[in-house]
Amino acid sequence: MRLLHNYHYAAAMLLFCLGLHTVIVRRNIIKKLIGLNIMETSVFFFYISLGYLEGGIAPIRTGGADPARMVNPIPQALILTGIVVAVSVTALALSMVILLYRQYGTLDVDRLMREEEPEAGESGKEG
Amino acid sequence: MGAWRHFPIFMITVPLLGAVLLPFLGYAREKWVPYASLLPLGTSALLGVLLIGRIPSGGYLSYHMGGWEPPFGIEIRLDYVGLFLMLVVCGITTLALVYSRHYIEKEVSGGRRTAYYVLYLLMSGAMLGFVATGDIFNLFVFMEILALSSYALVAITGNRNAVRAAFKYILMGAPSSIMVLLAIGFLYSVTGTLNMADLARRIAESGFTEVLIVSYILLVVGFGVKAALFPLHMWLPDAHSIAPSPISALLSGLLVEVCAFALVRITLSVFTMRASDLVMGTADAVGVAAAAAVLYGGIMAILQKDLKMMIAYSTVSHIGYIFLGLTAFTAEGLTGAMYHMLDHGLAKACLFLCAGNFIYLKGYRRIEDLKGAWVQMPWTCFAFALASLSVIGIPPTAGFISKWYLILGNVKGGKWLYAAVLLAGSILAAVYCLRIIYYMFFQSGKEGAWEEYWHDAPPAMLAPVWVLSLATLFFGVFSSLIIPSLLKAAAYLL
Amino acid sequence: MKKVAALLFISALAVLLLFVVAGMPPMGDPGNPTVTHVIPRYLERAEEETHTVNVITGIILNYRGYDTMGEVTVIFCALAAVLAVLGRERRGVIHGFVDRSEVPASVIVKTMVRFIVPFIILFSVYTILHGETSPGGGFQGGAVIGGSMIIFTTIFGLYESSRRIPLKVRAPLEGAAVMGFFLVGSLGLVGGGNFLTYAWPRVAQGLHPSLVVWLTVLVEVGIGLGGAMVLTSILFAMIREEEEIAPAS
Numbered sequence: 101m102r103l104l105h106n107y108h109y110a111a112a113m114l115l116f117c118l119g120l121h122t123v124i125v126r127r128n129i130i131k132k133l134i135g136l137n138i139m140e141t142s143v144f145f146f147y148i149s150l151g152y153l154e155g156g157i158a159p160i161r162t163g164g165a166d167p168a169r170m171v172n173p174i175p176q177a178l179i180l181t182g183i184v185v186a187v188s189v190t191a192l193a194l195s196m197v198i199l200l201y202r203q204y205g206t207l208d209v210d211r212l213m214r215e216e217e218p219e220a221g222e223s224g225k226e227g
Numbered sequence: 228m229g230a231w232r233h234f235p236i237f238m239i240t241v242p243l244l245g246a247v248l249l250p251f252l253g254y255a256r257e258k259w260v261p262y263a264s265l266l267p268l269g270t271s272a273l274l275g276v277l278l279i280g281r282i283p284s285g286g287y288l289s290y291h292m293g294g295w296e297p298p299f300g301i302e303i304r305l306d307y308v309g310l311f312l313m314l315v316v317c318g319i320t321t322l323a324l325v326y327s328r329h330y331i332e333k334e335v336s337g338g339r340r341t342a343y344y345v346l347y348l349l350m351s352g353a354m355l356g357f358v359a360t361g362d363i364f365n366l367f368v369f370m371e372i373l374a375l376s377s378y379a380l381v382a383i384t385g386n387r388n389a390v391r392a393a394f395k396y397i398l399m400g401a402p403s404s405i406m407v408l409l410a411i412g413f414l415y416s417v418t419g420t421l422n423m424a425d426l427a428r429r430i431a432e433s434g435f436t437e438v439l440i441v442s443y444i445l446l447v448v449g450f451g452v453k454a455a456l457f458p459l460h461m462w463l464p465d466a467h468s469i470a471p472s473p474i475s476a477l478l479s480g481l482l483v484e485v486c487a488f489a490l491v492r493i494t495l496s497v498f499t500m501r502a503s504d505l506v507m508g509t510a511d512a513v514g515v516a517a518a519a520a521v522l523y524g525g526i527m528a529i530l531q532k533d534l535k536m537m538i539a540y541s542t543v544s545h546i547g548y549i550f551l552g553l554t555a556f557t558a559e560g561l562t563g564a565m566y567h568m569l570d571h572g573l574a575k576a577c578l579f580l581c582a583g584n585f586i587y588l589k590g591y592r593r594i595e596d597l598k599g600a601w602v603q604m605p606w607t608c609f610a611f612a613l614a615s616l617s618v619i620g621i622p623p624t625a626g627f628i629s630k631w632y633l634i635l636g637n638v639k640g641g642k643w644l645y646a647a648v649l650l651a652g653s654i655l656a657a658v659y660c661l662r663i664i665y666y667m668f669f670q671s672g673k674e675g676a677w678e679e680y681w682h683d684a685p686p687a688m689l690a691p692v693w694v695l696s697l698a699t700l701f702f703g704v705f706s707s708l709i710i711p712s713l714l715k716a717a718a719y720l721l
Numbered sequence: 722m723k724k725v726a727a728l729l730f731i732s733a734l735a736v737l738l739l740f741v742v743a744g745m746p747p748m749g750d751p752g753n754p755t756v757t758h759v760i761p762r763y764l765e766r767a768e769e770e771t772h773t774v775n776v777i778t779g780i781i782l783n784y785r786g787y788d789t790m791g792e793v794t795v796i797f798c799a800l801a802a803v804l805a806v807l808g809r810e811r812r813g814v815i816h817g818f819v820d821r822s823e824v825p826a827s828v829i830v831k832t833m834v835r836f837i838v839p840f841i842i843l844f845s846v847y848t849i850l851h852g853e854t855s856p857g858g859g860f861q862g863g864a865v866i867g868g869s870m871i872i873f874t875t876i877f878g879l880y881e882s883s884r885r886i887p888l889k890v891r892a893p894l895e896g897a898a899v900m901g902f903f904l905v906g907s908l909g910l911v912g913g914g915n916f917l918t919y920a921w922p923r924v925a926q927g928l929h930p931s932l933v934v935w936l937t938v939l940v941e942v943g944i945g946l947g948g949a950m951v952l953t954s955i956l957f958a959m960i961r962e963e964e965e966i967a968p969a970s
Binding site for chain 3: 240246294343365371372375376379380
Binding site: 102103105106108109110113114116117120121124125149150151152153154156158159160161162167168170172173174175176177178180181184185187188189191192194195196198199 | 724732739744763764774780796798802
């Protein structure tokens with residue numbers, strides 16, 4: 101049936117759910133970021149599989165390659181951008197993890213979020 | 228074919244280029260950075276103003292990047308509503324930038340000030356690009372620039388709570404972006420195109436209903452997190468209250484609204500004709516969530532002790548208003564939603580900047596501390612009061628106009644319950660706003676809390692506050708400048 | 722309790738998504754909308770219109786160049802964001818006093834790394850410049866340079882690598898990608914077309930191939946350099962060990 105034929109997509113969806121589960125459930129913030137990366141990678145995998153053509157060849161026009169048999173170049177172009185975006189978010193998130201660890205001494209999200217914010221009177225600065 | 232055709236793309240790229248060039252200036256003469264960063268934004272604002280009147284209110288301006296016609300190239304598609312929003316963005320970002328000069332000097336440590344202005348320009352340019360684009364993947368790219376710059380700007384003071392709030396924002400914002408990307412993938416797989424106009428045509432004819440429904444749901448959730456629609460709003464109170472005040476103003480006043488606008492555009496312009504079968508189910512859910520947002524945000528705002536937290540929850544409430552305007556599916560409701568983006572942007576930015584004034588001068592963040600504030604800071608207090616009137620919806624402010632149309636739109640659409648919710652929201656807003664006004668003007672502060680004479684914020688911080696609050700009055704009285712064209716544009720969209 | 726709720730939610734989502742997958746067009750089918758709608762034009766005419774043999778490069782730099790401009794802005798924004806959070810090293814001061822690993826790298830590793838890194842950089846330059854004719858492109862090459870710097874910094878420490886690529890080299894080049902796009906885009910206006918047009922209408926048809934190729938290479942090199950410098954700067958910012966990274970709260 102169709103689901104089995106589209107097994108690439110199905111695998112991508114399962115990975116996506118796995119990644120989202122990791123982001124939601126894990127307490128260690130680095131594991132959450134890994135889960136985020138799994139989600140992102142699964143979406144990239146999904147996109148590239150979209151471009152697949154039965155018996156296709158790479159979309160590079162050399163040596164008389166037949167355009168009708170080339171795989172779809174658009175998802176690949178989109179994913180190049182997507183990867184850059186994913187890298188950027190991961191880099192920023194990791195920088196914040198570095199800061200958070202220095203300031204709070206923990207990587208556990210429950211302990212991080214549970215600390216009360218100081219009342220304003222003490223410091224003139226934000227928060 | 229005049230030169231003005233090219234204005235939109237320059238409105239977008241000039242701030243981005245400015246952001247890239249700013250570090251060089253920061254290296255040479257750091258003092259000039261705040262002033263220099265006004266140049267790109269001022270240019271965008273000027274170009275935007277010059278574009279007024281060039282776009283017919285039923286039509287749009289279409290610009291093909293690189294000369295390739297869509298769907299082979301990316302198109303910039305600017306209709307009347309889009310230009311309207313771009314101008315709102317330009318205006319508020321410029322004002323908050325003027326405000327930033329003093330505030331950032333005090334709150335952000337030296338090495339990061341240039342980074343602040345760089346990120347600020349990136350965020351502004353990205354917002355403009357986000358509103359103007361006609362290609363759905365391009366929308367995603369600009370949304371990411373917007374998201375990244377906002378994550379960093381929330382954390383920029385380096386304060387522990389700020390970093391924590393920013394991280395919480397990332398933990399909700401990043402997965403939502405991925406969901407949007409996945410949804411775009413689904414849409415692409417069944418239509419083969421990324422251009423929004425082309426998508427609309429192909430979706431209308433497409434037979435792959437399950438895929439379309441799920442991609443719409445993913446888009447609603449993805450943009451809903453960014454637009455802080457209840458119950459996806461959890462990141463907002465911390466992030467908006469802890470960010471530096473000019474950034475809070477931008478985030479609450481512009482960012483969440485622009486993301487709400489993106490969802491509106493996707494619903495009406497991309498999923499158009501299928502709106503009746505595909506979208507309605509989800510739209511009903513959105514309506515319920517929006518109504519809950521109005522009430523929840525209002526109640527939580529009343530319960531807050533910290534001024535900026537209160538204003539942040541008020542934002543949650545008002546985003547509900549915008550979505551209730553969408554789900555009414557009438558021209559009046561949509562007009563109300565659009566106009567609310569204007570007046571909420573102005574009023575909310577004004578409120579946050581006023582809060583910033585209190586923090587900058589006295590370090591006071593709690594509502595309690597505002598008792599008797601008018602003795603020392605009457606200008607700020609009056610501006611706050613004026614903006615609050617718009618938040619509550621009292622004539623003749625712009626807030627009244629938008630709420631009028633929102634309620635009218637819902638009544639016309641047969642959604643009496645939502646109209647009642649909107650009224651209830653105004654009552655809740657009256658409670659939390661009037662309480663502050665009462666404290667500021669009619670109570671006296673503790674000993675030594677306030678100085679005896681007038682010593683308000685410096686002019687660079689007062690002027691934007693006053694421009695914003697007067698603007699809420701102006702757009703209330705002179706709403707006839709904009710409303711008829713909005714009504715026409717809204718009817719066209721539907 | 723929260724775990725059970727999360728598990729239920731994820732399972733429901735998985736079922737929903739698999740349901741969607743079952744409803745999608747079959748993978749690899751030549752009749753798919755993705756294959757029939759826009760792609761044939763790209764595949765057929767990319768060579769004449771973009772003068773690049775690699776259709777994907779033609780798409781990302783020419784047809785959808787605006788998206789790539791957004792992409793380089795994203796990476797620049799990431800740099801600005803990381804620097805806003807972590808702070809930048811002070812000018813003229815070289816940081817990285819500590820060899821960070823507990824087990825110092827052996828002589829074999831150090832020699833191999835020092836030997837290989839130049840070849841990696843050579844390979845990345847090749848990748849950047851050959852984006853038009855073979856798989857590759859600007860950002861890919863830039864990322865490889867970033868990777869080589871990671872290896873180098875891990876083995877030799879921050880001091881050595883920031884001597885190799887000091888701030889005064891990195892800082893001007895970080896924005897190279899965006900500036901390159903803006904330059905080429907504005908030139909497109911001068912040439913009579915829209916923003917980011919490569920084949921200028923005002924110029925004779927015969928000149929177009931070399932014009933387009935040169936502009937494409939310009940943009941490509943900008944992206945490559947910019948990406949490499951951004952990734953390196955992010956790396957250095959994250960590795961730098963310093964007391965005053967955040968004000969005491």
